[in-house]
Amino acid sequence: MMILWIKGLHIFFMLAWMAGLFYLPRLFVYHASTDIQAVKDAYKVMERRLWLFVTPFALLTLVFGVALIASYGSAWFRISGWLHVKMTLLIFVYAYHFYLFVLYKKFEKDENQHSSRFYRFLNEAPVIIILAVVLLAVAKPF
Template sequence: MLWLKAFHIIAVICWMAALFYLPRLFVYHAMSKDKISRERFVIMERKLYRGIATPSMIATIILGFWTASYNWTYYQSSLWFWGKLSLVALLIIYHFVCQRFMHSLARNEDQHNHVFFRWFNEAPVLLLIPIVLLVVLKPHW
Protein backbone atom coordinates (compact mmCIF):
# COMPACT_ATOMS: atom_id res chain seq x y z
CA MET A 1 0.00 0.00 0.00
CA LEU A 2 2.80 2.45 0.82
CA TRP A 3 4.49 1.69 -2.52
CA LEU A 4 1.22 2.45 -4.26
CA LYS A 5 0.88 5.79 -2.44
CA ALA A 6 4.50 6.66 -3.21
CA PHE A 7 4.05 6.04 -6.94
CA HIS A 8 0.77 7.99 -6.89
CA ILE A 9 2.54 10.98 -5.33
CA ILE A 10 5.37 10.70 -7.89
CA ALA A 11 2.82 10.66 -10.73
CA VAL A 12 1.03 13.70 -9.28
CA ILE A 13 4.31 15.62 -9.01
CA CYS A 14 5.23 14.80 -12.62
CA TRP A 15 1.78 15.75 -13.88
CA MET A 16 1.76 19.04 -11.97
CA ALA A 17 5.28 19.89 -13.18
CA ALA A 18 4.08 19.40 -16.76
CA LEU A 19 0.93 21.48 -16.14
CA PHE A 20 3.08 24.26 -14.70
CA TYR A 21 5.59 24.23 -17.55
CA LEU A 22 3.38 23.67 -20.60
CA PRO A 23 1.48 26.99 -20.29
CA ARG A 24 4.84 28.70 -19.67
CA LEU A 25 5.90 27.34 -23.07
CA PHE A 26 2.68 28.82 -24.47
CA VAL A 27 3.79 32.23 -23.14
CA TYR A 28 7.09 32.01 -24.97
CA HIS A 29 5.43 30.51 -28.05
CA ALA A 30 2.93 33.40 -28.21
CA MET A 31 5.81 35.88 -27.90
CA SER A 32 7.93 34.32 -30.64
CA LYS A 33 7.84 35.88 -34.06
CA ASP A 34 10.22 33.84 -36.20
CA LYS A 35 9.32 30.53 -37.80
CA ILE A 36 12.24 28.57 -36.32
CA SER A 37 11.32 29.53 -32.75
CA ARG A 38 7.65 28.75 -33.29
CA GLU A 39 8.49 25.33 -34.72
CA ARG A 40 10.80 24.63 -31.78
CA PHE A 41 7.99 25.44 -29.33
CA VAL A 42 5.58 23.17 -31.21
CA ILE A 43 8.03 20.27 -30.75
CA MET A 44 8.72 21.09 -27.09
CA GLU A 45 5.02 21.39 -26.26
CA ARG A 46 4.13 18.16 -28.05
CA LYS A 47 6.90 16.18 -26.34
CA LEU A 48 6.01 17.55 -22.91
CA TYR A 49 2.30 16.90 -23.39
CA ARG A 50 2.58 13.42 -24.90
CA GLY A 51 5.70 12.21 -23.12
CA ILE A 52 5.18 13.51 -19.58
CA ALA A 53 1.85 15.25 -18.96
CA THR A 54 -0.56 12.67 -20.37
CA PRO A 55 1.19 9.53 -19.07
CA SER A 56 1.52 11.18 -15.64
CA MET A 57 -2.16 12.14 -15.63
CA ILE A 58 -3.17 8.60 -16.53
CA ALA A 59 -0.88 7.14 -13.84
CA THR A 60 -2.23 9.64 -11.29
CA ILE A 61 -5.83 8.63 -11.99
CA ILE A 62 -5.17 4.88 -12.01
CA LEU A 63 -2.96 4.89 -8.92
CA GLY A 64 -5.32 7.26 -7.09
CA PHE A 65 -8.36 5.04 -7.58
CA TRP A 66 -6.28 1.94 -6.86
CA THR A 67 -5.15 3.47 -3.57
CA ALA A 68 -8.70 4.54 -2.69
CA SER A 69 -10.02 1.05 -3.47
CA TYR A 70 -8.24 -0.35 -0.41
CA ASN A 71 -10.47 1.71 1.87
CA TRP A 72 -13.38 2.62 -0.40
CA THR A 73 -15.99 2.61 2.38
CA TYR A 74 -14.12 5.40 4.17
CA TYR A 75 -13.54 7.48 1.03
CA GLN A 76 -17.07 6.95 -0.26
CA SER A 77 -18.54 8.62 2.82
CA SER A 78 -15.98 11.47 3.06
CA LEU A 79 -17.06 14.79 1.60
CA TRP A 80 -13.47 16.05 1.49
CA PHE A 81 -12.63 13.16 -0.85
CA TRP A 82 -15.44 14.06 -3.27
CA GLY A 83 -14.38 17.71 -3.10
CA LYS A 84 -10.83 16.66 -3.95
CA LEU A 85 -12.05 14.49 -6.83
CA SER A 86 -14.07 17.43 -8.17
CA LEU A 87 -10.97 19.63 -8.15
CA VAL A 88 -8.95 16.86 -9.82
CA ALA A 89 -11.67 16.69 -12.49
CA LEU A 90 -11.08 20.40 -13.11
CA LEU A 91 -7.35 19.68 -13.47
CA ILE A 92 -8.18 17.01 -16.04
CA ILE A 93 -10.29 19.54 -17.95
CA TYR A 94 -7.39 22.02 -17.73
CA HIS A 95 -5.11 19.32 -19.13
CA PHE A 96 -7.30 18.94 -22.21
CA VAL A 97 -7.72 22.71 -22.60
CA CYS A 98 -3.91 22.83 -22.76
CA GLN A 99 -4.10 20.31 -25.59
CA ARG A 100 -6.48 22.58 -27.53
CA PHE A 101 -4.19 25.57 -27.05
CA MET A 102 -1.19 23.46 -28.07
CA HIS A 103 -2.89 22.44 -31.32
CA SER A 104 -4.12 25.94 -32.14
CA LEU A 105 -0.66 27.41 -31.48
CA ALA A 106 0.88 24.74 -33.72
CA ARG A 107 -1.47 25.79 -36.54
CA ASN A 108 -0.85 29.53 -35.84
CA GLU A 109 -4.57 29.91 -35.22
CA ASP A 110 -4.55 30.89 -31.56
CA GLN A 111 -5.66 34.46 -30.91
CA HIS A 112 -4.39 34.67 -27.32
CA ASN A 113 -1.36 36.72 -26.44
CA HIS A 114 1.40 36.00 -23.94
CA VAL A 115 -0.40 37.94 -21.18
CA PHE A 116 -3.41 35.61 -21.42
CA PHE A 117 -1.14 32.58 -21.14
CA ARG A 118 0.65 34.11 -18.12
CA TRP A 119 -2.71 34.22 -16.33
CA PHE A 120 -3.76 30.83 -17.67
CA ASN A 121 -0.53 29.43 -16.21
CA GLU A 122 -1.75 30.24 -12.67
CA ALA A 123 -4.88 28.03 -12.77
CA PRO A 124 -3.21 24.75 -11.70
CA VAL A 125 -1.81 26.45 -8.59
CA LEU A 126 -5.29 27.62 -7.65
CA LEU A 127 -6.48 24.00 -7.88
CA LEU A 128 -3.42 22.39 -6.31
CA ILE A 129 -3.62 24.37 -3.06
CA PRO A 130 -7.14 23.24 -2.05
CA ILE A 131 -6.44 19.68 -3.26
CA VAL A 132 -3.40 19.38 -0.99
CA LEU A 133 -5.24 21.03 1.90
CA LEU A 134 -8.16 18.61 1.55
CA VAL A 135 -5.85 15.57 1.44
CA VAL A 136 -3.73 16.66 4.40
CA LEU A 137 -6.40 18.18 6.65
CA LYS A 138 -9.29 15.82 5.76
CA PRO A 139 -11.93 18.17 7.14
CA HIS A 140 -14.95 16.47 8.69
CA TRP A 141 -17.86 18.16 6.95
Protein backbone atom coordinates in the same frame (compact mmCIF):
# COMPACT_ATOMS: atom_id res chain seq x y z
CA MET B 1 2.23 -2.12 3.33
CA MET B 2 1.09 -2.24 -0.31
CA ILE B 3 -1.10 0.81 0.24
CA LEU B 4 2.01 2.90 1.00
CA TRP B 5 3.56 1.91 -2.35
CA ILE B 6 0.35 2.84 -4.12
CA LYS B 7 0.19 6.16 -2.27
CA GLY B 8 3.84 6.90 -3.06
CA LEU B 9 3.32 6.21 -6.75
CA HIS B 10 0.15 8.32 -6.76
CA ILE B 11 2.06 11.26 -5.25
CA PHE B 12 5.04 10.82 -7.59
CA PHE B 13 2.93 10.76 -10.74
CA MET B 14 0.85 13.69 -9.48
CA LEU B 15 4.04 15.73 -8.95
CA ALA B 16 5.34 14.89 -12.42
CA TRP B 17 1.96 15.73 -13.95
CA MET B 18 1.72 19.07 -12.13
CA ALA B 19 5.24 20.01 -13.22
CA GLY B 20 4.16 19.51 -16.82
CA LEU B 21 0.91 21.40 -16.31
CA PHE B 22 2.88 24.38 -15.05
CA TYR B 23 5.55 24.21 -17.75
CA LEU B 24 3.37 23.77 -20.85
CA PRO B 25 1.54 27.10 -20.49
CA ARG B 26 4.92 28.74 -19.82
CA LEU B 27 6.06 27.45 -23.21
CA PHE B 28 2.86 28.93 -24.64
CA VAL B 29 3.83 32.32 -23.14
CA TYR B 30 7.11 32.28 -25.02
CA HIS B 31 5.58 30.80 -28.17
CA ALA B 32 2.94 33.55 -28.30
CA SER B 33 5.65 36.18 -27.84
CA THR B 34 7.56 35.44 -31.03
CA ASP B 35 6.95 36.12 -34.68
CA ILE B 36 9.98 34.20 -35.94
CA GLN B 37 8.82 30.99 -37.62
CA ALA B 38 11.99 29.02 -36.77
CA VAL B 39 11.49 29.85 -33.08
CA LYS B 40 7.80 28.94 -33.32
CA ASP B 41 8.76 25.60 -34.86
CA ALA B 42 11.19 24.93 -32.01
CA TYR B 43 8.44 25.63 -29.47
CA LYS B 44 6.12 23.27 -31.34
CA VAL B 45 8.63 20.45 -30.87
CA MET B 46 9.05 21.26 -27.18
CA GLU B 47 5.28 21.48 -26.63
CA ARG B 48 4.62 18.18 -28.41
CA ARG B 49 7.32 16.36 -26.46
CA LEU B 50 6.10 17.78 -23.16
CA TRP B 51 2.48 16.91 -23.94
CA LEU B 52 3.42 13.33 -24.81
CA PHE B 53 5.61 13.10 -21.71
CA VAL B 54 3.14 14.54 -19.20
CA THR B 55 -0.15 12.99 -20.32
CA PRO B 56 0.75 9.46 -19.16
CA PHE B 57 1.45 10.95 -15.73
CA ALA B 58 -2.10 12.30 -15.62
CA LEU B 59 -3.41 8.81 -16.41
CA LEU B 60 -1.13 7.12 -13.89
CA THR B 61 -2.15 9.62 -11.22
CA LEU B 62 -5.75 8.62 -11.86
CA VAL B 63 -4.96 4.89 -11.89
CA PHE B 64 -3.11 5.00 -8.56
CA GLY B 65 -5.74 7.31 -7.06
CA VAL B 66 -8.47 4.83 -7.93
CA ALA B 67 -6.27 2.02 -6.58
CA LEU B 68 -5.96 3.92 -3.29
CA ILE B 69 -9.71 4.34 -3.01
CA ALA B 70 -10.20 0.65 -3.75
CA SER B 71 -7.56 -0.27 -1.16
CA TYR B 72 -9.25 1.76 1.57
CA GLY B 73 -12.66 0.35 0.67
CA SER B 74 -16.16 1.59 -0.04
CA ALA B 75 -17.06 2.31 3.60
CA TRP B 76 -14.08 4.65 3.90
CA PHE B 77 -14.96 6.26 0.56
CA ARG B 78 -18.53 6.98 1.68
CA ILE B 79 -17.47 8.80 4.86
CA SER B 80 -14.56 10.74 3.32
CA GLY B 81 -16.27 14.00 2.42
CA TRP B 82 -12.92 15.69 1.79
CA LEU B 83 -12.22 13.12 -0.94
CA HIS B 84 -15.47 13.93 -2.73
CA VAL B 85 -14.52 17.62 -2.79
CA LYS B 86 -10.99 16.72 -3.92
CA MET B 87 -12.35 14.60 -6.76
CA THR B 88 -14.65 17.41 -7.85
CA LEU B 89 -11.71 19.80 -7.97
CA LEU B 90 -9.72 17.23 -9.93
CA ILE B 91 -12.38 17.27 -12.63
CA PHE B 92 -11.38 20.91 -13.18
CA VAL B 93 -7.69 20.01 -13.24
CA TYR B 94 -8.28 17.30 -15.85
CA ALA B 95 -10.43 19.74 -17.85
CA TYR B 96 -7.56 22.24 -17.67
CA HIS B 97 -5.19 19.52 -18.88
CA PHE B 98 -7.34 18.87 -21.94
CA TYR B 99 -7.84 22.59 -22.56
CA LEU B 100 -4.06 22.82 -22.78
CA PHE B 101 -4.26 20.10 -25.43
CA VAL B 102 -6.70 22.22 -27.46
CA LEU B 103 -4.34 25.19 -27.21
CA TYR B 104 -1.33 23.01 -28.08
CA LYS B 105 -3.13 21.87 -31.25
CA LYS B 106 -3.85 25.50 -32.20
CA PHE B 107 -0.19 26.40 -31.79
CA GLU B 108 0.72 23.36 -33.85
CA LYS B 109 -1.36 24.75 -36.74
CA ASP B 110 -0.15 28.34 -36.19
CA GLU B 111 -3.70 29.32 -35.22
CA ASN B 112 -3.03 30.82 -31.80
CA GLN B 113 -5.39 33.72 -31.05
CA HIS B 114 -4.23 34.64 -27.54
CA SER B 115 -1.56 36.94 -26.21
CA SER B 116 1.36 35.97 -24.01
CA ARG B 117 -0.46 37.76 -21.17
CA PHE B 118 -3.39 35.34 -21.53
CA TYR B 119 -0.98 32.42 -21.19
CA ARG B 120 0.68 33.98 -18.15
CA PHE B 121 -2.70 34.07 -16.42
CA LEU B 122 -3.50 30.57 -17.64
CA ASN B 123 -0.19 29.37 -16.22
CA GLU B 124 -1.05 30.71 -12.76
CA ALA B 125 -4.76 29.92 -12.68
CA PRO B 126 -4.63 26.29 -11.47
CA VAL B 127 -2.40 27.03 -8.47
CA ILE B 128 -5.30 27.69 -6.07
CA ILE B 129 -7.16 24.53 -7.13
CA ILE B 130 -4.03 22.41 -6.78
CA LEU B 131 -3.34 23.96 -3.37
CA ALA B 132 -6.86 23.05 -2.28
CA VAL B 133 -6.44 19.49 -3.57
CA VAL B 134 -3.18 19.02 -1.63
CA LEU B 135 -4.57 20.56 1.58
CA LEU B 136 -7.67 18.37 1.39
CA ALA B 137 -5.54 15.26 0.91
CA VAL B 138 -3.23 16.12 3.80
CA ALA B 139 -5.61 17.65 6.36
CA LYS B 140 -8.72 15.58 5.55
CA PRO B 141 -10.87 18.25 7.26
CA PHE B 142 -14.21 16.40 6.98
